[in-house]
Amino acid sequence: MADTPDWARLSDQEVVLQARAGREAAYRELIRRYERPIFALIFRMVRDRELAEDLSQETFIKALNAIESYRPEFKFSSWIFKIANNAAIDRLRRRELDTLSLDGSPQAATPEAMQATALQIGARQESPLEAVEAKELGGAIEVAIARLRPEYRSCILLRHVEGRTYEEIAEILELPLGTVKTYIHRARNELRQLLAHLREE
Amino acid sequence: MTPVPGSHLTPDDLDAWLAGALAPAAQEHLAHCPACQERAETEREVVALLGALPLLGPTPGFADRVMARVTVPAPAPAPSLRSFRRRILATRRNAALAAGVLVLLVGSMAGSIAWTLANQETLGTVGQWLTYQAGQVAWLGVRGVASSFIEQPWFAELKGFAAHPGRLGLALALAMVAYLGGILALRRLLALPARQVAHAGV
Numbered sequence: 339m340a341d342t343p344d345w346a347r348l349s350d351q352e353v354v355l356q357a358r359a360g361r362e363a364a365y366r367e368l369i370r371r372y373e374r375p376i377f378a379l380i381f382r383m384v385r386d387r388e389l390a391e392d393l394s395q396e397t398f399i400k401a402l403n404a405i406e407s408y409r410p411e412f413k414f415s416s417w418i419f420k421i422a423n424n425a426a427i428d429r430l431r432r433r434e435l436d437t438l439s440l441d442g443s444p445q446a447a448t449p450e451a452m453q454a455t456a457l458q459i460g461a462r463q464e465s466p467l468e469a470v471e472a473k474e475l476g477g478a479i480e481v482a483i484a485r486l487r488p489e490y491r492s493c494i495l496l497r498h499v500e501g502r503t504y505e506e507i508a509e510i511l512e513l514p515l516g517t518v519k520t521y522i523h524r525a526r527n528e529l530r531q532l533l534a535h536l537r538e539e
Numbered sequence: 540m541t542p543v544p545g546s547h548l549t550p551d552d553l554d555a556w557l558a559g560a561l562a563p564a565a566q567e568h569l570a571h572c573p574a575c576q577e578r579a580e581t582e583r584e585v586v587a588l589l590g591a592l593p594l595l596g597p598t599p600g601f602a603d604r605v606m607a608r609v610t611v612p613a614p615a616p617a618p619s620l621r622s623f624r625r626r627i628l629a630t631r632r633n634a635a636l637a638a639g640v641l642v643l644l645v646g647s648m649a650g651s652i653a654w655t656l657a658n659q660e661t662l663g664t665v666g667q668w669l670t671y672q673a674g675q676v677a678w679l680g681v682r683g684v685a686s687s688f689i690e691q692p693w694f695a696e697l698k699g700f701a702a703h704p705g706r707l708g709l710a711l712a713l714a715m716v717a718y719l720g721g722i723l724a725l726r727r728l729l730a731l732p733a734r735q736v737a738h739a740g741v
Binding site: 357358359360361362365366369370373374377378381382390391394395398399402403479480483494498499519523526529530533 | 596597609
């Protein structure tokens, strides 16, 4: 019988090697290590638990099915965060397009239909459920993060929630280092302003 | 009012301050500038709020749902004694062949041991003769290489160089430095490129 490695002692690269050798336990170990940070990043990007769950699944399925194409000279974390961030950004862009097309919807022939469309858009962004959820998730800071531009959001979450370095964020988002720094500074600045009322209270 | 030394903190300064590595000049400014103090404090609060966000996770059974849609490559079969034995005993012909090889190996080994024990004197004489012949051949080889070396055009220059102990020492020292440099370069080349990630223990 083959030996069972002590997974906790292995680096990501070593676990990937085991996965490539066809060990299902290695795949599960990679999921165990990254399911929470990947889900948290995606959830805070898209603000929808069900969608975040779907996108997290997509991320892992895509990464693990392409494990042969992963290059070990790069960090596995950077690789999987890149896939997750791309999935979230793609979905946000698509949602933006959906919203725009509904605004000028050719199907909205009557004023009622127009109103229904408008309500749908409003409901998607500021439903009472989402407001309660935001409160549950940590209140004002979660709401403030949600108000940032998606690219600022990715940067600030990767830096201050996931603890990634500037260099790694630049690699994940495929942005120049200077741009990453600027985005993070601007994001912090916006968060300060958005949270200013808390200080005053 | 006391003048504030230096210029206001830049975003990079604030990063350095958050990391506890602010330059002394900027520190001096911060100590005297209420605007920068306020800015730095609010930055710290924002960063603390971000760091204290709850760690979210997917619903239970996430790994199973992912694995249901992941194709795990078939593990490469490791050669084992059991599979080897099974292959040998797969047909009668294979088994007979294996038995023949085994008998031949054991028989030849036993025969060799028996002959050695019975002819120790002969074996000793043959051993001595072989040792002598091998020594002769080795000596002839060394002499051949030495005479070929001496006849080379650069031999005289080399001999002159080696005649000065200082130069010889310098050459040896250079060779040693090059050797150590090579070893260090090799160690760097063979070092693992990536470190353990922060989430490995989560």
